[in-house]
Amino acid sequence: MSAKKTEDLELIRSVLEELTAKWALLVLNVLCDGPARFNALKRANPGISQKALTQCLRRLEAAGLILRTVVSTAPVAVVYEVTPLGASLEPHTSGILDWSLRNREAILAARQASRGREGRDSL
Amino acid sequence: MSAKKTEDLELIRSVLEELTAKWALLVLNVLCDGPARFNALKRANPGISQKALTQCLRRLEAAGLILRTVVSTAPVAVVYEVTPLGASLEPHTSGILDWSLRNREAILAARQASRGREGRDSL
DNA sequence: CCGTATCCGTTGGGATACTG
DNA sequence: CAGTATCCCAACGGATACGG
Numbered sequence: 644m645s646a647k648k649t650e651d652l653e654l655i656r657s658v659l660e661e662l663t664a665k666w667a668l669l670v671l672n673v674l675c676d677g678p679a680r681f682n683a684l685k686r687a688n689p690g691i692s693q694k695a696l697t698q699c700l701r702r703l704e705a706a707g708l709i710l711r712t713v714v715s716t717a718p719v720a721v722v723y724e725v726t727p728l729g730a731s732l733e734p735h736t737s738g739i740l741d742w743s744l745r746n747r748e749a750i751l752a753a754r755q756a757s758r759g760r761e762g763r764d765s766l
Numbered sequence: 767m768s769a770k771k772t773e774d775l776e777l778i779r780s781v782l783e784e785l786t787a788k789w790a791l792l793v794l795n796v797l798c799d800g801p802a803r804f805n806a807l808k809r810a811n812p813g814i815s816q817k818a819l820t821q822c823l824r825r826l827e828a829a830g831l832i833l834r835t836v837v838s839t840a841p842v843a844v845v846y847e848v849t850p851l852g853a854s855l856e857p858h859t860s861g862i863l864d865w866s867l868r869n870r871e872a873i874l875a876a877r878q879a880s881r882g883r884e885g886r887d888s889l
Numbered sequence: 890c891c892g893t894a895t896c897c898g899t900t901g902g903g904a905t906a907c908t909g
Numbered sequence: 910c911a912g913t914a915t916c917c918c919a920a921c922g923g924a925t926a927c928g929g
Contacts, residue, residue, distance in 0.1 A: 658862070659792070663790075680890085681890075682891080688775070694892095694924085708876070726876065735861035739855070744774055753831070756830055817904090821902075840910095841911085
């Protein structure tokens with residue numbers, strides 16, 4: 644059973660708030676493979692804008708899931724990496740990503756099926 | 767390693783699009799405990815509005831993760847339940863919820879810590 | 890290279906009132 | 910009971926331009 648208390652739900656909601664950004668799980672997942680720099684993350688997520696990536700990183704950082712380190716070299720380098728807390732979340736986040744790939748066919752089929760049911764009433 | 771192809775990322779993104787609604791995971795999780803009706807789901811998620819719940823359910827239904835059944839009794843009854851596909855996702859979604867509860871202290875501490883680092887530069 | 894600032898469209902979602 | 914309809918605001922996020 645999973646009868647949860649209101650306070651529990653509030654905590655869960657706050658966590659979800661941090662994870663349900665459009666690119667959060669993807670970015671987090673990339674970082675779980677090892678530290679990466681800003682443009683590397685951008686390249687790893689085709690379609691994300693730098694603003695979205697920045698926002699996303701800031702949120703994950705505020706959540707304590709990733710760590711941001713500025714290396715004061717000539718052209719500044721910024722390295723992002725997961726914190727232990729972020730790493731502990733990895734099995735669950737990557738689980739969803741893996742699930743997506745493993746069930747690709749079933750997912751697409753299910754979408755088709757539910758679309759087919761849309762106009763089922765009168766026919 | 768998790769070097770993913772662009773097409774894979776697109777699939778993953780589309781799945782995330784379905785799951786990153788504010789209440790999606792919570793609703794899905796409740797339904798994984800067994801079929802439930804509209805108002806039961808509403809009661810199980812304090813703070814959700816009927817509009818948000820409706821939207822959320824419609825999206826999950828379109829994704830083929832849940833099934834909506836109308837029972838034509840006196841005052842109409844509508845039952846929602848997970849599909850096999852939705853059920854197969856359950857371990858991963860509930861994993862995140864459980865993680866939130868198990869790591870409550872660490873999560874709150876990490877948020878505090880990152881907040882503390884905000885004004886670290888000049889001090 | 891790694892951002893921030895601005896503009897701006899789209900979407901999510903809360904409140905409320907109404908319907909079969 | 911289970912929605913739909915409307916209004917309305919805030920937030921997300923893309924594009925672009927600029928700064929350290």
